[in-house]
Each structure stands twice: as structure tokens, then as C-alpha cells.
Amino acid sequence: MPQIAHVDVNCFYASAERAFNPSLEGKPVIVLSNNDGCAVTRSPEAKALGIGMGDPWFKLAPRAKEWGLIALSSNYELYGDISSRVMELLGRYSAWLEVYSIDEAFLGVKGSPAELLAAGRSMKAAVRRNVGVPVCVGIAPTKTLAKLANKWAKNNKAFAGVCHWDSVPASEREALLGRLSVEEVWGIAGRLTRRLNVMGIFTIADLVRADPVAIRDKFNVVMMRTVLELQGTPCIPMEEERIGRDQLIFSRSFAKPITTAAGIRQVMSVYGQQASARLAKHGLQAKVLTAFAGTSHFNPKDTSYPSVCVPLPMPTADPVILTKAGHALLPRIVEGVRYARAGIMVTDLRPSGNQAPLSLFENPHEERHIGTLLEDVTRRYGRGSIGLGHGGIRGGPDWTMKRDMLSPRYTTHWDELPLVKAA
Amino acid sequence: MSVIVGPRVIDAGVSLLSVLVSPVPVAAGFPSPAQDYFDGRIDLNAHLIKDVTSTYVVRVSGESMEGAGISDGDELIVDRSLEPRDGSVVVAVLDGELTIKRLRITPTGVILQAENPAYPDIEVPALANLSIWGTAVRCLHHV
Numbered sequence A: 001m002p003q004i005a006h007v008d009v010n011c012f013y014a015s016a017e018r019a020f021n022p023s024l025e026g027k028p029v030i031v032l033s034n035n036d037g038c039a040v041t042r043s044p045e046a047k048a049l050g051i052g053m054g055d056p057w058f059k060l061a062p063r064a065k066e067w068g069l070i071a072l073s074s075n076y077e078l079y080g081d082i083s084s085r086v087m088e089l090l091g092r093y094s095a096w097l098e099v100y101s102i103d104e105a106f107l108g109v110k111g112s113p114a115e116l117l118a119a120g121r122s123m124k125a126a127v128r129r130n131v132g133v134p135v136c137v138g139i140a141p142t143k144t145l146a147k148l149a150n151k152w153a154k155n156n157k158a159f160a161g162v163c164h165w166d167s168v169p170a171s172e173r174e175a176l177l178g179r180l181s182v183e184e185v186w187g188i189a190g191r192l193t194r195r196l197n198v199m200g201i202f203t204i205a206d207l208v209r210a211d212p213v214a215i216r217d218k219f220n221v222v223m224m225r226t227v228l229e230l231q232g233t234p235c236i237p238m239e240e241e242r243i244g245r246d247q248l249i250f251s252r253s254f255a256k257p258i259t260t261a262a263g264i265r266q267v268m269s270v271y272g273q274q275a276s277a278r279l280a281k282h283g284l285q286a287k288v289l290t291a292f293a294g295t296s297h298f299n300p301k302d303t304s305y306p307s308v309c310v311p312l313p314m315p316t317a318d319p320v321i322l323t324k325a326g327h328a329l330l331p332r333i334v335e336g337v338r339y340a341r342a343g344i345m346v347t348d349l350r351p352s353g354n355q356a357p358l359s360l361f362e363n364p365h366e367e368r369h370i371g372t373l374l375e376d377v378t379r380r381y382g383r384g385s386i387g388l389g390h391g392g393i394r395g396g397p398d399w400t401m402k403r404d405m406l407s408p409r410y411t412t413h414w415d416e417l418p419l420v421k422a423a
Numbered sequence B: 001m002s003v004i005v006g007p008r009v010i011d012a013g014v015s016l017l018s019v020l021v022s023p024v025p026v027a028a029g030f031p032s033p034a035q036d037y038f039d040g041r042i043d044l045n046a047h048l049i050k051d052v053t054s055t056y057v058v059r060v061s062g063e064s065m066e067g068a069g070i071s072d073g074d075e076l077i078v079d080r081s082l083e084p085r086d087g088s089v090v091v092a093v094l095d096g097e098l099t100i101k102r103l104r105i106t107p108t109g110v111i112l113q114a115e116n117p118a119y120p121d122i123e124v125p126a127l128a129n130l131s132i133w134g135t136a137v138r139c140l141h142h143v
Helices: A012-020 A044-048 A057-067 A076-091 A113-131 A143-155 A170-179 A190-198 A204-209 A212-218 A221-231 A261-281 A319-332 A370-381 B044-048
Strands: A003-009 A029-032 A039-042 A070-072 A097-101 A104-109 A135-140 A162-164 A247-258 A284-295 A307-316 A339-351 A419-421 B055-061 B075-079 B089-094 B097-106 B109-113 B122-124 B131-140
Touching: A003 A012, A003 A113, A003 A143, A012 A029, A012 A039, A012 A076, A029 A044, A039 A044, A057 A070, A076 A097, A076 A104, A076 A113, A113 A135, A113 A162, A135 A143, A143 A162, A143 A221, A170 A204, A204 A221, A212 A221, A247 A261, A261 A284, A261 A319, A261 A339, A261 A370, A284 A319, A307 A319, A319 A339, B075 B089, B089 B109, B097 B131
Parallel strands: A029 A070, A135 A162, A419 B055, A419 B097
Antiparallel strands: A003 A104, A003 A135, A029 A039, A097 A104, A247 A339, A284 A307, A284 A339, B055 B075, B075 B131, B089 B097, B089 B131, B097 B109, B109 B122
């Protein structure tokens, strides 16, 4: 019976920064969300200061100096590369790898308890050594238990970062489950917790004892699976690489509100090109594009949430067509309203070149490889060096993401390589 | 946040390292006699990078390694997966900074050696007291 290893990077963003800037070691570090909004990653030292997940930066900034707190903007180029290195390395331990998020993965593993433990320790050591970031590993018969084992490995130093569930004495496991709230279980959050509490289910041990069928009747099949998984029956299958992903979304809050259709037009141009690049990268074409914009939820007056769904004339990844489709939103933009975000979503995705369109419907831009050309230039001269119309302005229009405290993109940009001192 | 779907080789910035050795194109009309022999250009990534997960490129700042042919502004290919040995050129963490030195492991202790008489060596009681970030495998020296 194969088991499942859950591997995730400790404080991923902060750890990626520390890998290239060892002076951050031992100091309170937080990484901020898009537009330097709020803390999304906190080093243990930052947690110890009482900084909460999602605390807004403007509230922390005045005390940062006194605390010695270091805040960094999200360096997605760096995190993306570090993530892909971690995943590639983990892939060497199992052909059965599911990348669950940027910093965590499930792996199918086989072996005796001693071998599994050794494999977990080897993964941990290899990621630390090769890539330079710390991970913890939980190994168990099911995904839900593997997640739990990982959390345990993180919180209990005795495990040294690797917990093999079945190797832990049953009495200790039961004591843990009796101590932890159901909230600690993968997939169970606020509202569900309250409903479970009403039924007298408070700890994970309570939930393990519950009748899966009764749980299904009260909740749904998803919750039943969770119970079965906690009991040791695998119910959540390993997912293969999601090639048939069905949508891509490009959306972001603006650093400052946009109040004109001309401004939104610019946004659409940029996202149209980003969508094109992403589709091309995955060898996909889209059939439908949805463009949307919205005012801030914190601004109850002047609300406006225009949205338009545009069927594309043929499956395409052409930046010109995608951008034009996005412009269908413009007539619905109310001038003067303060839009806080906008975006596009492409759906009904299919592999490009699956069915050759009749030449009559072949797209003139695709024929001239505009998408590939834009991509080549971008790869060579950096993001924002070329673009269609409103989208290709270096330095960025003023609504682009605010990243005032950005570290160098150490591993993806030749001009920003880490410096080593020869002194 | 986007999900990274698959592994990716070291990115664009680094793969500038590719050299053209393709046959000279011939005039239109005749097939090139060389075309059957062309298997692609030399890919420096393939030759210089043994393990993409553990290899990083860093840039040197300073003159202390001149004696080893490593100059200010040179790029180094660093492989973190290698076991540093006596004589390795290593990137070590010193006072929170990445520093390049020659590693000397002697019976009496460990020395981080500069390759320039103007810079002092640094003595460390044991390898365990030292944080080695990676081992340099190539220097991309600007000539």
C-alpha cells in the first residue's frame, strides 16, 4: 500500500529571501501581499512579535524600526523559480508528484516504515542543501493525515521536521488528536467548525469517531471523505498534473483607483498580453474571454461591477484578439467611478493545434507569429519592454503593482544576480 | 497566486549562454550538405550545469580572488549540492554576507583563504562552525 508524503516549505517567501540574503537569518521578516498591502508570510521571529497573518503594512510600518522588522515586497519571480526547483527535486523521489501549491506537494511513496522515514529525511536534507530552503515532511496513509503529520513535524521539535504517522506510537497519536481542534484538519474552517461543534464534535478525535455516513447526511460527501481519510482510508486521489486546467485568471487590485475607460483600456491591453503569453507557454488556446472590473468593497457608494463575456471567433492565444475582446468591457465602464480592480479570465481552454481551423478562419496575427515575437522580445529585454498599444510602456502605467521593497530577482534576471563579496 | 505546474530549467536570464556553431547557410535552391550533420547548437547550460535544482549564478564583487583568476564583476556558477573539499572555491556565509574564498581543510583547523596577498585569511576552528552556501564550479571571467 503506497503512502503519501506531504512536503511544504517553512515560511516559503521569507525562506526564499533568506536563501540569498543570509543577513535576514534570525531576524523578524515579513513578506507583503500585492501592492505591499499586508503581511502574507511571517518568519517565526515576526510571529513572536505578535504580527498576525494579514496584518496591514500601514499599521506595522510605524513600529517596524523599533522592532527591527524587515518587510519585503512579494518577489514572485524569485519564489516561482525556487518553487520549481523544489518541485523538480521532489520529483526525483517519486514519479507520483502532485504540486498542490507554490510551496507544497504530495508524493506517493512506498517502503517499510524505516525506509519511509529515511526517504522523508533525505527529501528534507536535499531541498535544504540543493535549493537552500527548509521543508517539513509528513508521511501517512492518506493526504489528510499526511497534512496533519506535517503540521506536527513543524510544531514538535522532537520530529526534526519529518513525521511518519504510522511510526508514532498509537497512544501519542491519540493524545494529539484528542488535543487538537477540528479546525486543524485540512479543509475544515470557520463555519464548518461551528457546525461540527454544535454536533458535539470539537477535537479531531471526536471527528475520527464520527460515523462517516451520518456526517455525509449532515454535511456532504466532501466532509465524509475527510472523516474516512482521518480514519486511514485514502479517499482523495492524487491528481496528475493539471494539463486540462479549465481557466486562467489575470486580475489584481490597483495601487490607486482607475476612474476612466481609457485607464481600464490600458489594463485590458496588459492582461490580454499576459494571458496570451501564459496560454502559449502551456500550449493552450481559449474559446471564451470574460473581462470584468469592480469598485472596492470598502467603498459602499458608487458601486459598479461591470462584466462582459466574449465568445472568441475561434480558439486562440493571439494577444491582439484577446486584447480586443477585453475592450468589450469599455462601454460598460462608468466614467468617474473609482475602480479598484479589473481583470480578464479565459475559459474553455484546449490544446492548441488540436484541430486545424479552415484557412478561411485562420487568424492573421497568429500566422505572423505576433504572440511568439512579443514573447521572444520580452524574454530577451524584460517584462514591459514591448507590447501592444497601451500595454507596452516601460516603467509601467501608474496602476501597476506597487513593490517598493522588492529584493533582486536573483535567479531569473542577469542584471540582478546575487553578489558575493571578494574582500 | 499562480500554481507552478512543472519544473522549469534555469530561466531566460541565465540561458543567454548559447553559442552558434551551426553551418553557414548556403544559397537558396540547394540543400545544405551539412544539414544532416546539424544536431543543434552547443548549449552551455547542458555543459556547465550538472543539476538545475542546485545551481545558481552569482556575481563577484571585489578583488580578493584575483590569484584564482576570479575578478571583480565575473560571474560564478555555483553548485550547492557538492561537498566542499580542501582546495574548493566556496561561497561562505560570513557576517550575514555571501563571501567567496578558497577553502583549506588542515589537521589544525579550517582556513578561508583569499587569493590576493592584500587580503587576510580567516581561520575557523572546524568545518561545523562554518556555513558554506555553495561550491563554485566555473568562473565566467570577462576578458
